[in-house]
Amino acid sequence: MKSAYTWGGIVVVVLASVVGDILMARAMKQVGDVHALWRRAGLWTVVARILGNSNFFLGLTAMGVGFFSLLFALSWGDVSLVGPAAASLTFIGNAFAARIFLHERVDRRRWIAATLVAAGVALLAG
Amino acid sequence: MTFRKYLVLAGVTVFAAAGDSMLSHGMKQTGNISLHHLQGVILAVANPWVAVGILLLLAFFASYMNALSWADLTYVLPATSLGYVLLALVAKFALHEAVSPLRWLGIALISGGVGFVAGGPALTSQEHQDEKSPSCDSAQGEPPAEGARNGAPMEQVVSGTQR
Numbered sequence: 001m002k003s004a005y006t007w008g009g010i011v012v013v014v015l016a017s018v019v020g021d022i023l024m025a026r027a028m029k030q031v032g033d034v035h036a037l038w039r040r041a042g043l044w045t046v047v048a049r050i051l052g053n054s055n056f057f058l059g060l061t062a063m064g065v066g067f068f069s070l071l072f073a074l075s076w077g078d079v080s081l082v083g084p085a086a087a088s089l090t091f092i093g094n095a096f097a098a099r100i101f102l103h104e105r106v107d108r109r110r111w112i113a114a115t116l117v118a119a120g121v122a123l124l125a126g
Numbered sequence: 127m128t129f130r131k132y133l134v135l136a137g138v139t140v141f142a143a144a145g146d147s148m149l150s151h152g153m154k155q156t157g158n159i160s161l162h163h164l165q166g167v168i169l170a171v172a173n174p175w176v177a178v179g180i181l182l183l184l185a186f187f188a189s190y191m192n193a194l195s196w197a198d199l200t201y202v203l204p205a206t207s208l209g210y211v212l213l214a215l216v217a218k219f220a221l222h223e224a225v226s227p228l229r230w231l232g233i234a235l236i237s238g239g240v241g242f243v244a245g246g247p248a249l250t251s252q253e254h255q256d257e258k259s260p261s262c263d264s265a266q267g268e269p270p271a272e273g274a275r276n277g278a279p280m281e282q283v284v285s286g287t288q289r
Contacts, residue, residue, distance in 0.1 A: 025198075120236035
C-alpha cells in the first residue's frame with residue numbers, strides 16, 4: 001500500500017513537471033529569441049511579453065505543483081527511489097510530450113540522448 | 127550555435143548545480159521545516175547559504191527561459207544535464223565523498239547523452255511549423271524574424287503597444 005502511494009506520488013510529480021516544462025517551452029517560443037528581442041526593443045519589452053503570456057503563468061503553476069508534490073512524495077517514499085525515478089521519468093516524459101505538443105523533431109539521436117541521460121540520472125541519484 | 131548560446135547553456139548547468147548544493151548545505155544548517163512551524167521558513171531564508179542558493183536558482187531560471195526561447199526542450203534538457211555530473215565531481219573532490227563505480231557509470235552515461243544531443247541541431251520545432259521557409263535552419267543562424275512567428279493573440283497585443 002505504501003508503495004502504491006509512493007508510485008502515485010512519483011506519477012503526479014512527473015506529470016506536473018512535464019506539463020510545466022512543455023508550457024514554459026511553448027511560452028518562450030511565443031516570446032521569441034530573448035536576446036534578439038532585447039537588442040531590438042529593450043529589456044522591458046522582453047519582460048512585458050513574458051508577463052503577458054498566459055502559458056508562462058500556467059507553466060509556472062504546474063512547476064510549483066510538481067515541486068510541492070515532490071516534497072510530499074519524498075515524505076512517503078525513500079529519497080533513493082523517489083528522486084531518481086521522478087528525475088529520469090521526467091526526461092523520458094518530456095521527450096514524448098515535446099514531440100507531440102511542441103512538434104519538436106525527436107530523432108534517433110535525441111532519443112538516445114534522453115535515454116542515456118535518464119539512465120545516468122537514475123544511477124547517479126540511486 | 128554562437129558562443130553566447132553556449133554561455134547560456136553553461137549558465138543553466140552551473141547555476142542549477144551551484145544553487146542546489148548551496149540550498150541543501152544551508153538547509154542542513156537550519157534543520158527541518160514542518161508544516162506546523164512555518165516561521166522556520168523565514169529563519170531558513172535568513173541563512174546566507176540559503177539566500178545565495180535562492181539567488182542562484184533565480185539566475186538558473188532566467189537562463190533556462192533564455193535557452194528555451196531559441197532551442198528545443200529536448201535539446202536544452204539533455205544538454206544541461208551535465209549539472210548532475212558537476213554535482214558528483216564537487217561531491218568527490220570538494221567534499222571528499224565516496225563516488226561508487228555505479229555513479230561513475232551514471233556520469234559516463236550522462237556525458238554520452240550530452241555528446242549525442244550536442245551534435246545535432248538546437249531548434250527543430252520552428253521549421254516544422256513553418257515549412258515554407260527552409261532558410262530558418264537555426265542551428266547556425268539567427269531565428270526567423272518576428273513576423274514569421276505566429277504567437278498567441280495576447281502576445282500580439284503586447285508587442286503592438288510597445289511599438
